[in-house]
Amino acid sequence: AERLLEIENLTTGFMTEKGFVKATDNISLTIEKGKTLCLVGESGSGKSVTSLSIMRLIDYAGGSILDGKIVFRGDDLAAKDQEEMRKIRGNKIAMIFQDPMSALNPVFSVGDQIAESLRLHQNKSESEAWKEAVNLLRMVGIPAPEIRAKQYPHELSGGMCQRVVIAVALACNPELLIADEPTTALDVTVQAQILDLLQKLKQELGMSILLITHDMGVAAEMADRIAVMYAGAIVEEGTVEEIFANPSHPYTVGLLQSIPGFEGTRGKELYTIKGTIPGLGNLPGGCRFHPRCPHVMDKCKTQEPLDFKVGNDHSAVCWLYEDKAPVVLGRNGGET
Ligand code: SF4
Ligand code: MG
Numbered sequence: 001a002e003r004l005l006e007i008e009n010l011t012t013g014f015m016t017e018k019g020f021v022k023a024t025d026n027i028s029l030t031i032e033k034g035k036t037l038c039l040v041g042e043s044g045s046g047k048s049v050t051s052l053s054i055m056r057l058i059d060y061a062g063g064s065i066l067d068g069k070i071v072f073r074g075d076d077l078a079a080k081d082q083e084e085m086r087k088i089r090g091n092k093i094a095m096i097f098q099d100p101m102s103a104l105n106p107v108f109s110v111g112d113q114i115a116e117s118l119r120l121h122q123n124k125s126e127s128e129a130w131k132e133a134v135n136l137l138r139m140v141g142i143p144a145p146e147i148r149a150k151q152y153p154h155e156l157s158g159g160m161c162q163r164v165v166i167a168v169a170l171a172c173n174p175e176l177l178i179a180d181e182p183t184t185a186l187d188v189t190v191q192a193q194i195l196d197l198l199q200k201l202k203q204e205l206g207m208s209i210l211l212i213t214h215d216m217g218v219a220a221e222m223a224d225r226i227a228v229m230y231a232g233a234i235v236e237e238g239t240v241e242e243i244f245a246n247p248s249h250p251y252t253v254g255l256l257q258s259i260p261g262f263e264g265t266r267g268k269e270l271y272t273i274k275g276t277i278p279g280l281g282n283l284p285g286g287c288r289f290h291p292r293c294p295h296v297m298d299k300c301k302t303q304e305p306l307d308f309k310v311g312n313d314h315s316a317v318c319w320l321y322e323d324k325a326p327v328v329l330g331r332n333g334g335e336t
Helices: 049-054 084-086 111-123 126-139 158-170 188-205 214-221 240-245 250-256
Strands: 003-016 019-032 034-041 063-072 093-096 176-179 208-214 225-230 233-239 307-309 314-316
Touching: 003 093, 019 034, 019 049, 019 063, 019 188, 019 233, 034 049, 034 214, 049 063, 049 176, 049 208, 093 158, 093 188, 111 126, 111 250, 126 158, 158 240, 158 314, 176 233, 188 208, 188 214, 208 214, 214 314, 225 240, 225 250, 233 240, 233 250
Parallel strands: 034 208, 034 225, 093 176, 176 208
Antiparallel strands: 003 019, 003 063, 225 233, 233 314, 307 314
């Protein structure tokens, strides 16, 4: 399949009193055209920093890109200036966040906010933009869109507001939609509806999605591929089928065993991974997961594990798979 975005050996971080602290450590990821990659991990694992880096919003969050490339349609975003990035943000790449209310302007009607985006990105006239805004509201499943378009964010439920935020994102016809925990703030039934909507839009529009979630259940439903992130590094990566059939990294296994109703957890007490994720700049030596790992071996405490091929199109960064072939990443991020 065609590659839309390739992150190659990306290291980012923040300057602190203790010096430069890494938030992502040499990560590589690929997003194919029309596919969904789920980036999964506990909060504090570096998922949001990864998405802020793609958008180059990390620059505004007090961080920076230390090394690596973010190749989008053959163009390295890590090397662009903010002027160039403004044209890409909200145009070719759009982003939605956890809290829809904070993404909407309380003093404009929702129709106006979508129309504004259309005027800005697609040079539409005012009446064309309004008509298209109503169409987009219909597309994201808002009933009576002509009436809803004239309403203000506070007149809509959280789920409806998230649909509006998605409509604003679609107004610029993005090739990549980055969704950072888009359903975490919503109740369970609304969550499922928003995820269905994203699936539908992906299929109808051929959009690629980078979905950031702490929830393996969400990833199971949405992902074509899954990358599991822990303490700033990708520790396991593969197709959704592979990851669920053959979870390999002990961290991934722990995440799966903490899903209610997942095979193997049904009827049992839910597992929780012991301990907490280490803070930035406070990584243990060797394998970064070793203080929490139920399978820890002596060498895990001193030697950083390599990335091993544990299945077809599936790899894990863990010494348990030392007998397998290490994955060698080419300079373009692809396996060699
Ligand atoms: Fe556990 Fe060792 Fe694998 Fe790290 S390398 S996840 S400590 S078994
Ligand atoms: Mg986050």
